[in-house]
Amino acid sequence: MSDQDSRPPFDARSFLKTVPEEPGVYRMIGAEDKVLYVGKAKNLKRRVSSYFQRTLSSPRIAMMVAQVQRVDITATRSEAEALLLENNLIKSLAPRYNILFRDDKSYPYIELSGDEFPRLAYHRGAFARGARYFGPFPNAWAVRESIQLLQKTFQLRTCENSVFQNRSRPCLLQQIKRCTGPCVGLIEKEAYLADVKLAGRFLDGQGSEVIDDLTARMQRAAENLAFEEAAACRDQIRVLQAVLHRQFVDSRKDEDVDVLAAVEEDGLVCINIAMVRGGRHLGDRPQFPSGAVVSGAEDGLLAFVEQHYAEHPMPGKILVNLGLEPVRETLLELSERPPAATAPRFASERAWMEMAEKNARLAVQAKARDTGRAEQRLEALREALDLADPPMRIECFDISHTMGEATVASCVVCEAGAMKRSEYRRYNITGITPGDDFAAMRQVLERRYGKVAAGEGICPDLILIDGGRGQVSAARGILAEVGLEAIAMVGVAKGEGRKAGLETLVFPDEREPLALGGAHAALHLVQEIRDEAHRFAITGHRAKRGKARIGSRLEDIPGVGPTRRRNLLAAFGGLDGVKAATVEDLCRVEGVSRKMAEQIYSALH
Structure with missing residues (x-):
């Protein structure tokens, strides 16, 4: 024993x-x-x-x-x-019994910034102090549609602060009546903030109250013979009424509801969340659990509730199609005053749930088709490259820079035919001759696979290199140095005119380059992975280049005009002194508030 x-x-x-x-x-x-x-x-x-x-x-x-x-x-x-x-x-x-929903943290929000003249913006990621956030929304389309509506109705600015601070004349949005032009003083601050307050109330689901306030304002303006103001209020009311009446399902209430439909078909569990805000059905989003044992739809639903509402605000009501009592217990654990969790009772609620369940089943069917398609593409790639088994884990590398400036390398991962974004990595390349792509490739592979050789990472089945024979030779040399030369590798060389479908696959041995042709399933998979590596690299490069440039010039920091810049340079003896200063040091300079000091410090670091 x-x-x-x-x-x-x-x-x-x-x-x-x-x-x-x-x-x-x-x-x-x-x-x-x-x-x-x-x-x-x-x-x-x-x-x-x-x-x-x-x-x-x-x-x-x-x-x-x-x-x-x-x-x-x-x-x-x-x-x-x-x-x-x-x-x-x-x-x-990576516990076996933790159910994970990989995309559950990436919901978009609408942001009203904390600036003097708040900005209306699309937002993903961490929340900034001083700003207000409304959401989450099920998809980017719902956010952008709402922003367009708010622009038409309340005419709030959507421009970046760097643009707002440097306008000298109205922009096109002001001319087409999508912005009131606060950047050039065409609206008083109090009036602009009143519009911001109304927009916030509308986003909070108080659409009917906002219409009532606008109606009262319109009547007062008409009584005072301010007919232009009355006409503007009338137009705002018409837009809002049209939106409130244009429902997928008419709830006849300004209510915030999440509709959770859990479905299990063909061994796949899907949790579909539909979002209703202010009575408006904003669409839905399917989620699939991964990385754990899932014993059924109710099990997946409880895990989703626990993860989702630990990270995102709870609406006033949550509709579920099963597991009502366990859901209530989970919500009670997350909040001392949980929202009302219930099964659909009214006609509108039943219609919402029917739509959510139908879309969940469609999502399951689509995922099943994608899984079969992925298996076919992996098998085609195995045959094309003459591998023993389909490459279940593929890693692809790309290098991005502008004439040698701010060089960034990317590594993206494709597992079982699907991109695994949680394992993407970027590498800042330093200590090489600017523009030397071979040296950049050697550095990133040494950093990546030096750890794998030491037993600290996962070894891929196939490595893709965005480049020709030179990049592949450099990569093969590094893998030989760390003892991983047995890993299959291939380069993806661009074809004539960089046209898609004309790429050739370059091998590290003596084999001739392979042209599969634009219709080949294996090439489609390789193109998809290569394009994702390129996108991920160039996004990181642009961010690094922009940060380096704004960090080197005070004049590019919004709100730092000639007078403040002169005072800062005089106080610290030059740009290096400004960079070395703390927030408290910056606050002591004439004309620099605490908020401005934090902005300067953040930009320079």
Whole structure:
């Protein structure tokens, strides 16, 4: 009998007496000290106790709990710290029972900036202090449609601060009545901020109240014989009324609702989230769990609820098609005042759910087709390159620079025929002769595969190099140095006139370059991966180049005009002194506020 078999069973009752009622992270540990699951909680005792009740929320959880031999606890100072620690542990440990939704953090938002004249903008990523964010939206189309509506109605500016600060005459948007021209003083600050407030209320779902306020303003303007102002209010009211009446399904209410439809077909689980804001159905977005055991649609739904609402705001109501009570319990864990979770009851709610379920099934069917197509393309690539097995993991490299400036290398990963964005990497290339692509390729491969040779990374089945024989030879030399020359490699050389379909595949050995032809399935896969590597490299290069340029010139920082620039250079004896100054140092310069000092420091660093 092994040591594992001789261990006494886990004594949950004794352990739970030691668990604190504080926020933190817990780790379920199984045989051979293998981490089965990582979770977070605002109350560790209540959350961990829920796993050791007589009835559990899903078969997956019951299967996991049966394997638990110990539970490790880490208390944190706040729920935010617990969330951060949980994310880090899941990424590093990859527990078998953690269901992940890879795209769940990439929802777009509408931003109203915290500037003197707030800017209306499309936003993804971390939130900036002082700005207001509305969302999330299911897709970019819904955000841009809403921004266009707000431009027509409230005429808020959408230009970057660098453009806004340097305008001397109205732009085209002002001329076509999509902006009130605050950059050139065509509207008073108080009036502009009033429009910003109305736009914020409309985005908060108070469309009817906004129309009522505009109607009252129109009547006051008409009574004061200010007919132009009254006409402008009338036009705003017409636009808003048209929007509120143009529903996919008419809810007859200004309500915020998320519709969650969980569907399982052909072994695939899909969670489709449809978003209704202010009574407007904004569309939906399917999510597929990955990286774990999923025992069914309800199991996937609970995991989605826990992940999604830990990161995004909760609406006033959440509709679900199954697992109502477990969903309510999960929401209660995430918030002391959770939204109303319910099954569809009214005609509009049932229509929303029917649409969400139908789109979930369509998404499952599309994913199944894509999976079959990916298998066909991988098999075609295996045959074309004469490999023993289809390359399940492909890594592709590209170099981007402008005449040697701000050289950046990219590495993108394709796994099982699908791009795996979580494993993309960029490398800043330094210490080479500007413009030497061969040296850049040698450096990035040495950094990437030096770690793999040391056992710190995953070894790919195939390496793609965006380039011809020179780049491939440089790559082969580096792989030989680190002992990985057995990895299959091929270069993708551009064809005549750089036309798609005319590429040739270049081998590191004596084989002649291979031209597959534009209709070949293997070439389509290679092109898709190569183009993604190019996009990822050039995006990083442009960001690095722009940062380097704005960091070297004070005059490119919005709000730093000739007077402030002269004062800064005089106070610190030149640009190097300004770069070395802290925010507190910058605040002591005449005409530089705290906010401006933070902006200057951020731009220069």
